[in-house]
Amino acid sequence: MEETNFYQEYEVFSKKSVKAPIQHQFSLLAPNEEMALSMALENFMRREDVLDVWVVKRENIRRMTSEERTNWTKRLDNKDYRKTKGYGYLRQKWKEKEQGMLDEKEIMSWKEVKKK
Amino acid sequence: MYNYLEYGSSDAPRNHEDPEQYDRFMARIEAGEKIEADDWMPDDYRQGLIKLISMHGISEIMGALPEKEWVPKAPTLKRKLGIMAKVQDEMGHGQLLLRVAEDLMKPYGKTRKDLIENLLSGDLKFHNVFHMPTKTWADAGMVGWLVDGAAIISQTNMLDASYGPYQRALQRICQEEVFHAQHGEAIIMALAEGSDHQREILQESLNRWWPSLLMFFGPASADTTGSSKQDIMIKYKIRKSNNEELRQAFLDKYLPRVFSLGLTVPDETVHYDEEQGQWVYQQPDWDEFKQIIKNKGPRSKERLRLRQIAYENNSWVRQALSKEVVGS
Structure with a gap:
């Protein structure tokens, strides 16, 4: 794979407690979803209480224009x-x-x- | 952090802008609305943000690289853990900010690769403080306390920035900076209350960092370096205050603390002028500043070389990871 296509954009979501709704954190670049999840933990969950983390490829999100x-x-x-x-x-x-x-x-x- | 912009000239051609769209945009930011990456924005807003945020992001990383050199040299296990956590935060901040810059660069077809290559070619600047050498453990404290203190002054000034993604990144960054500031204060406090030798290295460190701390916020006016984007960033409600106001805020907050620890600054003329309501100080050497930001500072080449080595040595990792993971 070309290095220019190496990074994919992922949006990161997390859940703080059983009662809390899933919350958007930020985006990150990663070559695949395993790396995306691992980087999401490193980038956003260094101190926070967290029960669950989702990473979603940005291209799979149909957001409003x-x-x-x-x-x-x-x-x-x-x-x-x-x-x-x-x-x-x-x-x-x-x-x-x-x-x-x-x-x-x-x-x-x-x-x-x-x-x- | 690093909101000083050294080049003000616009290098991309301006699109023909519809005055109605422009007025709508200005009305939105005047009303305190946040602009998102896919919203219409004027070219100089986009370009100003790209310069500001890419420099901010890359400076976080360029700052973390020399700072990590202190991890093996930290005097105790607690200090080692503390500085390791800080280095990791800085890399995290760099990643957040690069994402914000990348989304803004998308219409120009530019990506992270361009940012790293622009850094290595010297087109993308990093903050003046990270061109400076560090000598002793006191420097690790000084960077955490006063360099990050200066960074906190600039960054909190943008917590209400009109650009949503940057504003949201800054909330997180500033919260973590509070830990960095206290981590720096803890190192400083131990040295300030320590042996004569500890107090000596602390004072010596402050003496060396003083000009860089004054330079941190950039010159008061564009006359010094030829150009500055501070006015346009204020007009577009990215930041609230100009360079000199930020420097004065820094001196207000930190000089009394410096003096309370029995430390001095290497400028006998420093005093607070009650009539003017501001600190009077000797200007740092702005010609030296111009050299530093052209990557001609004391450690510019070494720091870039470190980044280049990391980029080249790790290229196999990028290649290996670019394949899909084999399912288990």
């Missing part, structure tokens, strides 16, 4: 109907009926139910 990003972020308003914010008036309604609002905080706390 610059134009797509611009257009996408432009339409990210007026989405209240998709969010709890659009239903916030219910809090007052339930209050009138002497009931609490089952909001995100409340619902996410329902991990345990009473043992019968």
Whole structure:
């Protein structure tokens, strides 16, 4: 292989804990994926807590183009109907009926139910 | 780190730029948005960043090479581990930064190979401090404390840089530099509180490094070396302050510490002028600086030779690794 084609671009992702989402770290150049993984550990995980590391060849990622990003972020308003914010008036309604609002905080706390 | 740019002239032809695109670009950076590698950017922004970041990246590596020479000579196992970790960080910083530069160079069809070859041919410069010799273990401390201290001043000034990939690389780099600074301080503190001989080598080291530390930030104006890109980098919100402001910030932060250790600097005129609100100091020899950055410094040739030997000796590794790994 020509030395000019030697390096491939890889994007590096890692996961800090079981609860953490996978996080993009940075990119690196490596001749193959084994080297990419080994270099990812050397370059990005020298001190960090880490449970898992992914390397993905950049050419295999279909990311947004610059134009797509611009257009996408432009339409990210007026989405209240998709969010709890659009239903916030219910809090007052339930209050009138002497009931609490089952909001995100409340619902996410329902991990345990009473043992019968 | 190494944000001083010695050549300001643009060597690539400027594309015909659409004023509307330019205005949109300026509005984005004025609004604090980050520019990404595939976003439209003016040519002088791209070229300024390539020069800045390739020099920054290659300087990390050129700095790590002489620094690693101290690993076998470190006085204790703890110091050996500390300096080894620092050398590894510097190589890591070099790799991060070269990636940022490479993505910017892509439209010109240039790759890492071009960067290394440009370094060896003298077209790509490395920072003036890495052209200087080191003599004693005190130098290892001085590099960690004051050279990295100066680097921290320049790099933190760019933590809000308008170019996203560089800005993100700098967050990581600056966090690790905090460790480097404290590693340097630990060496300095031990020597400063040590024997007469230890204090002597520390003072002698500072005396030698003083001019290089003043030169670190580059001359105050382009008049000294003919050109400078500091203004354009400020306009494009890559850095916030000019060379002299950064040098003053360095003196503000570090000179009181230098004096508190009972050390002196080899300039009897150094003092803080309350009226001007700045440090007054004797200018270093800027003609010498011009020679240094043309790779005519005391150790320029040796450092480049070291890099060249590494590049040639390791070419078989690149060849061997370029084959696909055989599955087990």
